[in-house]
Amino acid sequence: MNAIELEHVSKHFSTFTLDDISFTVPMGAVMGLIGENGAGKSTTLRLLLGLARPDGGEIRVFGTDNPDKEHIGVVFDECCFPETLSARDVGRVLASAYKTWLPDTYAAYLRRFQLPEKKKIKDYSRGMKMKLSIAAALSHDSRLLVLDEATSGLDPVVRDEILDIFYDFMQDEQHAILMSSHITSDLERICDYITFIHQGRIRFSEEKDRLLSRFGVLRCDETTLRALDSAAVHGVRRTNVSVEALVERERVPASLTVDPVTLDEIMVFTAKEA
Amino acid sequence: MNLIISNASGQPIYDQITSQIKGLILSGELHAGDALPSMRALAKDLRISVITTKRAYEELERDGFLVSIPGKGSFVAQANLELVREENLKQIESRMQECIALAAQSGLSLNDLCEILTILYKGE
Amino acid sequence: MRALLLKDILTLRKTLITYIGFMVLYFAIGLYSDNSAFFLAFVVLMCNMLPMNALAYDERFHWDRMGLCLPVPQHNLVLSKYVLSLLGFVVSSLPLFLFYRIAAQISGQPFSEEQQVILLLTASGLILASIQLPMLFWLGTERGRFVTIAIFLLFGISVPAIVMGLGPIESALAWLMTHLWVVLLIGLALFCLSALISIAIYSRKEFN
Numbered sequence: 143m144n145a146i147e148l149e150h151v152s153k154h155f156s157t158f159t160l161d162d163i164s165f166t167v168p169m170g171a172v173m174g175l176i177g178e179n180g181a182g183k184s185t186t187l188r189l190l191l192g193l194a195r196p197d198g199g200e201i202r203v204f205g206t207d208n209p210d211k212e213h214i215g216v217v218f219d220e221c222c223f224p225e226t227l228s229a230r231d232v233g234r235v236l237a238s239a240y241k242t243w244l245p246d247t248y249a250a251y252l253r254r255f256q257l258p259e260k261k262k263i264k265d266y267s268r269g270m271k272m273k274l275s276i277a278a279a280l281s282h283d284s285r286l287l288v289l290d291e292a293t294s295g296l297d298p299v300v301r302d303e304i305l306d307i308f309y310d311f312m313q314d315e316q317h318a319i320l321m322s323s324h325i326t327s328d329l330e331r332i333c334d335y336i337t338f339i340h341q342g343r344i345r346f347s348e349e350k351d352r353l354l355s356r357f358g359v360l361r362c363d364e365t366t367l368r369a370l371d372s373a374a375v376h377g378v379r380r381t382n383v384s385v386e387a388l389v390e391r392e393r394v395p396a397s398l399t400v401d402p403v404t405l406d407e408i409m410v411f412t413a414k415e416a
Numbered sequence: 417m418n419l420i421i422s423n424a425s426g427q428p429i430y431d432q433i434t435s436q437i438k439g440l441i442l443s444g445e446l447h448a449g450d451a452l453p454s455m456r457a458l459a460k461d462l463r464i465s466v467i468t469t470k471r472a473y474e475e476l477e478r479d480g481f482l483v484s485i486p487g488k489g490s491f492v493a494q495a496n497l498e499l500v501r502e503e504n505l506k507q508i509e510s511r512m513q514e515c516i517a518l519a520a521q522s523g524l525s526l527n528d529l530c531e532i533l534t535i536l537y538k539g540e
Numbered sequence: 541m542r543a544l545l546l547k548d549i550l551t552l553r554k555t556l557i558t559y560i561g562f563m564v565l566y567f568a569i570g571l572y573s574d575n576s577a578f579f580l581a582f583v584v585l586m587c588n589m590l591p592m593n594a595l596a597y598d599e600r601f602h603w604d605r606m607g608l609c610l611p612v613p614q615h616n617l618v619l620s621k622y623v624l625s626l627l628g629f630v631v632s633s634l635p636l637f638l639f640y641r642i643a644a645q646i647s648g649q650p651f652s653e654e655q656q657v658i659l660l661l662t663a664s665g666l667i668l669a670s671i672q673l674p675m676l677f678w679l680g681t682e683r684g685r686f687v688t689i690a691i692f693l694l695f696g697i698s699v700p701a702i703v704m705g706l707g708p709i710e711s712a713l714a715w716l717m718t719h720l721w722v723v724l725l726i727g728l729a730l731f732c733l734s735a736l737i738s739i740a741i742y743s744r745k746e747f748n
Contacts, residue, residue, distance in 0.1 A: 170466065188747065191608070191609055193605055193746065194746040194747065195746065211610060214609065216609040218605055218606070224551040224597045224598070224600075224601045225601055226550075234546060235543050235547045238542045240611060306460075309463075313454075331464060333465055334466055351465070351468055351471070
């Protein structure tokens with residue numbers, strides 16, 4: 143079964159259009175939604191979570207357009223609990239909201255993240271707020287975790303802790319994660335699939351490994367670049383002294399040295415091309 | 417079990433896993449019947465995606481090095497000597513290819529190469 | 541629903557304590573000076589401030605996003621604010637009404653002026669809330685508050701003017717003053733209607 147299915151989803155705003163967004167997140171998989179700020183990642187997630195209505199297309203979670211929210215854990219870029227509450231208050235509120243609330247799990251996460259129970263959220267650091275949101279999202283019977291820019295602005299140590307939590311969560315094949323980010327970080331290590339949104343459209347959506355092995359960075363001169371099959375080149379970055387191009391490995395002569403590419407580089411090059 | 421994954425090598429990660437596990441089996445470090453970590457646990461330990469470990473395990477299974485029992489996990493297959501020999505032969509060939517290329521660069525003849533090999537094989 | 545109310549009450553904990561402090565103070569002043577109108581006006585104001593404060597906190601911390609992701613029906617996010625408001629009225633007006641009712645009973649009076657004032661103010665408080673809440677849901681707490689104030693200023697000027705001009709309405713009002721239960725019922729009916737309107741407004745909203 144698929145955790146998430148989006149089919150030809152569109153949404154029009156006065157200054158921005160999200161156009162024909164389709165992708166699938168299978169159960170047991172982790173999808174990374176990447177793209178620069180304002181590319182449409184957050185809008186896509188809002189549509190998915192029912193915070194906004196699409197103008198067209200279909201959205202299904204757990205195979206239905208009206209999924210049981212008991213099983214969806216959501217973490218937003220900002221902590222969405224009133225900051226006059228404490229972690230203990232949040233626990234009390236959510237315990238009466240979720241039938242599947244697990245008080246012991248929540249308490250264990252608070253201990254693991256070293257979050258003081260009685261301190262008001264407004265006195266937490268950004269990292270602590272994010273950890274609280276994650277603790278809350280994982281302390282009911284979540285089978286799908288949706289994270290919107292949740293990890294940007296966190297230091298590497300915290301990101302590593304969170305990555306561990308995600309791996310633990312994904313030990314169950316019936317779980318799935320969809321996370322959006324405008325910075326590709328060490329967290330993308332866990333991603334099985336990557337969907338790249340640019341200016342409201344999907345540029346590609348495929349297996350991360352395949353993506354990284356399909357593309358490479360060619361560092362060369364203008365003449366070499368011009369000699370290449372134009373279909374092989376997906377973006378060029380020129381400086382006074384060098385030319386770098388994002389190329390499809392299979393479409394360039396084997397004699398050229400093509401360096402491995404990172405997701406960041408794919409994002410930068412592709413954004414330049416358009 | 418010890419696996420070392422490098423992101424800089426350019427060799428696909430699933431390929432690094434398969435070749436290293438094969439190596440461990442061939443060197444006798446892993447024995448028939450030994451349980452391997454689950455795909456999801458291995459992904460966590462190596463901090464890579466599940467799809468990558470899945471691909472590696474599927475490849476190892478296809479090549480007869482692993483047996484996967486649904487609900488139980490993956491185990492090192494009963495040693496197939498023929499298979500082991502074949503795999504070793506493949507590796508020897510590929511390394512010899514490298515030697516030949518190097519020899520050609522340095523202007524060494526086949527006789528020179530054979531001589532070096534003989535000396536090395538006899539352990540001086 | 542319980543979760544949403546609990547969230548509002550925990551969020552407003554400090555505000556509530558301050559309000560209760562003021563209430564006790566005004567009540568004491570009212571008892572000594574034998575004039576509780578000031579106190580009652582405060583209660584009505586407070587009960588209207590409660591949902592507005594709760595909504596302001598929700599807005600500031602983007603609670604709606606979180607609320608809509610909880611396994612609670614969407615209309616409960618709206619209704620909880622009405623229940624909060626109603627709770628405020630019940631908790632503050634009812635004991636007071638009973639207090640004066642008993643006091644009147646003891647002194648042998650069937651219906652004291654205080655009880656009348658309580659009914660009138662509770663009813664007008666409900667009407668105020670009925671107009672204010674849809675505005676807050678529609679326009680947000682910042683603009684919604686101003687529009688509500690504008691509406692009341694308009695009413696404050698125009699209604700007395702109309703009443704002065706038209707005799708029959710004056711007599712109708714006089715009748716209402718002697719049948720304050722009807723005013724209270726009208727207030728409650730408007731309150732329910734207002735809730736339905738707010739739910740409709742909220743279901744059309746989209747969140748960033």
